[in-house]
Amino acid sequence: MIKKPGHRNSLNSIVAFLGLLCFGSLAGADEVIETTAEYSKGANQCMSCHREGRDMAAHEIFLTPMGISGAANSPFADGNHDCETCHGPSAAHRKKNKDGTRPSPSIAFNETNTAAEQNEVCMGCHNDGNMIHWTGSMHEEEEVACVNCHAVHAARDPVMDKITQQEVCFACHARTRADTFKPSSHPLRFGSMTCSDCHNPHAGQNDSLLVRSTVNDTCYLCHAEKRGPFLWEHAPVSEDCTLCHNAHGSNHAGILKQRSPLLCQQCHSSAGHPATAYTSESAENSFQQRFLLIRSCGNCHAQVHGSNHPSGVTITR
Ligand code: HEC
Ligand code: HEC
Ligand code: HEC
Ligand code: HEC
Ligand code: HEC
Ligand code: HEC
Ligand code: HEC
Ligand code: HEC
Ligand code: HEC
Ligand code: HEC
Structure with missing residues (x-):
């Protein structure tokens, strides 16, 4: 009952042979061979139905690097099974069952396969x-x-x-x-x-x-100037950019996680100097407003990523 072997049938025979090894003692050889899927003889047999202009046209694969038969180990290279290198032996699919349905290819790449x-x-x-x-x-x-x-x-x-x-x-x-x-x-x-x-x-x-071993190394790929070295580092910057920034997007300018002063006050005590932003006069007092308006803490601490100025210890310059 083995179909006449075509030049693409060697894997098929191996499958059949393994089948015999496993089941030969349990079932008749005929049954085993009947359940063994057969390969077609190349892409042409599939393309008669799946050519350009048809539903489920498959021709575009020939425009991709994988469709180049000359490329070493392409599915379409000699010794492989063309379409069935991926879809598995699918000769049965080319004919309808008696009830008019069509057997699926062995691998359909849909919900029938995990x-x-x-x-x-x-x-x-x-x-x-x-x-x-x-x-x-x-x-x-x-x-x-x-x-x-x-x-x-x-x-x-x-x-x-x-x-x-x-x-x-x-x-x-x-x-x-x-x-x-x-x-x-x-x-x-x-x-x-x-x-x-x-x-x-x-x-x-x-x-x-991530493409690099840390978040920061990934960011430095494009924002190299933030790597430093700085005379006066701002500790969280060299630790992890995402302490202050979201990677993808944010409602706050500069892809920041928070607006200043809140951003800074997550780590810096709101007692003492930073807290002056919230004293009772701050709304009226123009001196105090510079803690809140425009860039808030950044009005003075402009070098938030680190400073190279000899007196930039408080990252103000
Ligand atoms: C005689 C026409 C015909 C031939 C020849 C044919 N197919 Fe199909 N194929 C269809 C039809 C019609 C469908 C649409 C689904 C159906 O009816 O089951 C289909 C669907 C498919 C699907 C989608 C998966 C699915 O089960 O719906 C794949 C993959 C496929 N064919 C691959 C192949 C491959 C590979 C070959 C060559 C071995 C091939 N076909 C040869 C008619 C054909
Ligand atoms: C989450 C999506 C995703 C999954 C899942 C995925 N890939 Fe990819 N693949 C990509 C992207 C994106 C690229 C382009 C990479 C680039 O631009 O650097 C790619 C590139 C490739 C390339 C081109 C060469 C290369 O490595 O850049 C091959 C081959 C490839 N993938 C094969 C596979 C295989 C095989 C699998 C399954 C084991 C797979 N991919 C799973 C997204 C994916
Ligand atoms: C028989 C071998 C073979 C099989 C099976 C195979 N590929 Fe490929 N694939 C290749 C060859 C050869 C290339 C072209 C050279 C290269 O990029 O490595 C390629 C290229 C690719 C590329 C890069 C395309 C580009 O535009 O650069 C992707 C992506 C890819 N394959 C994904 C897949 C996926 C997904 C599967 C499974 C559905 C798969 N391949 C199965 C051999 C194969
Ligand atoms: C590299 C592996 C690979 C090769 C080679 C390949 N296919 Fe596919 N085929 C797939 C995958 C994966 C899908 C699932 C949908 C997708 O990713 O495009 C698919 C889907 C299909 C479908 C269903 C398309 C649809 O619209 O749902 C058909 C029909 C089909 N292939 C036919 C063929 C034919 C004919 C050939 C040979 C000319 C072929 N395939 C070669 C991997 C392959
Ligand atoms: C089919 C669905 C699917 C697609 C398409 C997909 N992903 Fe995912 N991805 C997941 C699932 C599921 C997880 C597990 C965690 C989760 O649910 O977010 C995940 C996780 C991730 C993670 C987090 C990994 C971690 O270790 O925390 C990243 C990053 C990611 N995907 C990037 C991508 C990129 C980039 C693409 C497109 C090239 C992509 N994904 C396409 C389903 C998908
Ligand atoms: C592939 C390159 C690339 C990588 C990697 C990268 N960025 Fe960017 N980043 C950009 C580009 C492009 C812009 C937009 C610049 C512009 O609009 O002038 C930008 C802008 C920004 C901005 C300013 C946004 C604004 O609205 O002013 C921040 C903050 C930022 N990136 C942080 C990061 C962080 C944090 C990482 C690491 C998680 C990172 N970037 C990784 C390319 C990159
Ligand atoms: C301590 C909080 C904080 C950390 C940590 C931080 N940033 Fe920023 N970043 C800011 C603030 C605040 C701004 C807005 C500055 C302004 O208003 O000019 C900003 C702005 C930026 C900008 C856009 C303006 C510019 O200076 O180019 C980029 C790009 C940027 N950051 C990248 C990074 C990268 C990359 C990292 C990690 C190495 C990082 N940031 C770590 C607070 C931080
Ligand atoms: C600028 C670099 C950058 C780009 C571009 C980028 N991501 Fe991310 N992504 C990250 C970083 C960094 C993390 C880790 C976030 C963290 O640790 O807080 C991350 C985390 C994730 C996660 C895990 C869940 C989460 O949100 O933390 C997913 C999923 C994800 N990214 C998907 C994507 C997808 C999809 C795209 C393209 C639309 C994308 N990313 C583009 C840097 C990036
Ligand atoms: C994730 C926590 C964190 C965030 C957010 C943060 N910082 Fe810092 N900052 C630190 C640490 C840690 C130091 C180092 C403290 C030390 O060396 O005693 C530091 C140091 C400083 C210094 C120098 C203090 C000194 O005594 O040398 C200033 C000024 C400063 N930060 C301002 C800011 C501003 C402005 C913001 C908001 C844009 C901010 N920081 C956000 C953790 C943070
Ligand atoms: C009007 C300018 C200005 C504004 C606005 C400002 N600072 Fe300062 N900050 C300074 C100066 C100047 C110093 C140095 C004081 C010193 O050396 O005694 C300093 C010192 C600091 C220090 C070092 C430790 C300390 O307490 O002396 C931290 C931390 C700090 N500021 C955080 C902040 C935060 C957070 C904000 C926003 C709420 C902020 N600053 C707003 C000018 C300002």
């Missing part, structure tokens, strides 16, 4: 240095599939494009989306930067999937 089953296909070829930390990463553990982010049949995969990437992420990260639309934010919504400037979606060894 994320792990889908990812195994991709990792078969992409298990390289870039993917070392994928296994066990938060996305993997939350059962996010490669194809929740990647559209392999699109000529331009939206997640690979700076402008469109965030829409892919926002499908799941609604809170981050809301943050980037706040009055003060990193210019994500204008497409001049994107999530993967700060995050490695495939995960690395860093917290929050």
Whole structure:
């Protein structure tokens, strides 16, 4: 009952052989072979129905790096199974059942397959240095599939494009989306930067999937001047930028977590000098108002990220 082996049938025979090894003593060989999915003979057989202009057209994959048959180890390279390298042996899918339904391809990349089953296909070829930390990463553990982010049949995969990437992420990260639309934010919504400037979606060894080992090292990628060294450091700045700033967006200018003076008073005692902002005269007294108005504490402590002035100990200059 083994179908005439085509040149792409070697894996198929191995599957059948393993099947025999496992079940040969329990069931007749015929039954085993009947349940073994068959490969078609190449993409043409699929493209007769999935060509351009049809519903579920699949042709755009030939416009992507993966569709180049000449590329080493492309699904379409000699020795692989074209479409069925990913979709699994699917000869049965080409014909309707007697009741008019159509058997699914072995791997349809929809709800009939778990994320792990889908990812195994991709990792078969992409298990390289870039993917070392994928296994066990938060996305993997939350059962996010490669194809929740990647559209392999699109000529331009939206997640690979700076402008469109965030829409892919926002499908799941609604809170981050809301943050980037706040009055003060990193210019994500204008497409001049994107999530993967700060995050490695495939995960690395860093917290929050960051591209560098600490929050600050990630920020210094673009805000190098904040690294210093400063003669007079402001301790929280070299510790963690997110003590004062949100990473994505905020309702307060400068992507700050809080307005000054409250921002500063989270750490600095409101007794004594800083507290003068709240004395009873402060509303009328123009001297006191400089603690509250415009940049508040920053009116005098302008070098909030650190000072290189010999007498900048109180980061006023
Ligand atoms: C005779 C026409 C025909 C051929 C040949 C064909 N398909 Fe399909 N395919 C369909 C139709 C029609 C659908 C729509 C869903 C359905 O009717 O089950 C479909 C759906 C699909 C789907 C979507 C998943 C699903 O189950 O809905 C995938 C993936 C797919 N085909 C892959 C393939 C691959 C790979 C090949 C080649 C091995 C192939 N098709 C050959 C007709 C065909
Ligand atoms: C690199 C792996 C891969 C290869 C190779 C591949 N596919 Fe797919 N295919 C997918 C994934 C993943 C999906 C799920 C939807 C998506 O990500 O675009 C899919 C979806 C489909 C669908 C359903 C599309 C829809 O609109 O719902 C069809 C039909 C299909 N593929 C046919 C084919 C055919 C025909 C070929 C060969 C020309 C092929 N695929 C080659 C991975 C692949
Ligand atoms: C048979 C091997 C093979 C399989 C299976 C495979 N790929 Fe690929 N993939 C390649 C090759 C070869 C390239 C092109 C060279 C490269 O970028 O490494 C590629 C490139 C890519 C790229 C980069 C495209 C670009 O625009 O630069 C993405 C993203 C990708 N694959 C995702 C996937 C996903 C998701 C799956 C599973 C649905 C998958 N691949 C399955 C071999 C494979
Ligand atoms: C959370 C979304 C997301 C998931 C899940 C995801 N990727 Fe990616 N992938 C991306 C983004 C974004 C890029 C572009 C990276 C960049 O611009 O630096 C990318 C790039 C790639 C590339 C191009 C080469 C590279 O590493 O830059 C390949 C190949 C790839 N992904 C394969 C996969 C495979 C295989 C899986 C599943 C194991 C997967 N991806 C899961 C978002 C994702
Ligand atoms: C400027 C760098 C930067 C950019 C750009 C960025 N992030 Fe983040 N993201 C961070 C940092 C830093 C954290 C850790 C926050 C913390 O520790 O307080 C984080 C945390 C997260 C978290 C964890 C939950 C949370 O809010 O703390 C998610 C989810 C997230 N980012 C998604 C995204 C998405 C989606 C995009 C693209 C729209 C994006 N990020 C763009 C720096 C960035
Ligand atoms: C299919 C849904 C989905 C998509 C798409 C997705 N994520 Fe996630 N992501 C999750 C889930 C689920 C978590 C687990 C924590 C949570 O619920 O926020 C997570 C967590 C994260 C975290 C926090 C990791 C940590 O260690 O705290 C970051 C950062 C993140 N995603 C970035 C991205 C980026 C960037 C993209 C787009 C390239 C993206 N995600 C696309 C589902 C998704
Ligand atoms: C990929 C580059 C990049 C990285 C990494 C980056 N930023 Fe930015 N940042 C920008 C750009 C671009 C702007 C907008 C500058 C402008 O509008 O002139 C900006 C603006 C800002 C602003 C000023 C916003 C305002 O409205 O004045 C703050 C604060 C800021 N970033 C903090 C951070 C923090 C904190 C981190 C680390 C979590 C970080 N940035 C990482 C590129 C980056
Ligand atoms: C102690 C609180 C605090 C910490 C910590 C902090 N900042 Fe700021 N940052 C501010 C304040 C306040 C402003 C607004 C200053 C103003 O009004 O000019 C600001 C403004 C900025 C700006 C926009 C104006 C400018 O000076 O370029 C950037 C960019 C910035 N911060 C980056 C960072 C980075 C990167 C880190 C971490 C290395 C960091 N900040 C840590 C309080 C802080
Ligand atoms: C997360 C806590 C934190 C926040 C928020 C914070 N600071 Fe600081 N600040 C410190 C620490 C810690 C020191 C170092 C104190 C020391 O060395 O005794 C310091 C030092 C200072 C000094 C120098 C004091 C001295 O005796 O040398 C000034 C001035 C100052 N901060 C002003 C501000 C202003 C203005 C803001 C608001 C923009 C602010 N700080 C926000 C923690 C913070
Ligand atoms: C009108 C200018 C001015 C404003 C506004 C101002 N400061 Fe100061 N601050 C100073 C000067 C000047 C010193 C140095 C005083 C000294 O050396 O005795 C100082 C010292 C400090 C110190 C060092 C420790 C101490 O108590 O001597 C801290 C902390 C501080 N200011 C925090 C703040 C905070 C928080 C705010 C906002 C509520 C603020 N300052 C507003 C001028 C100002």
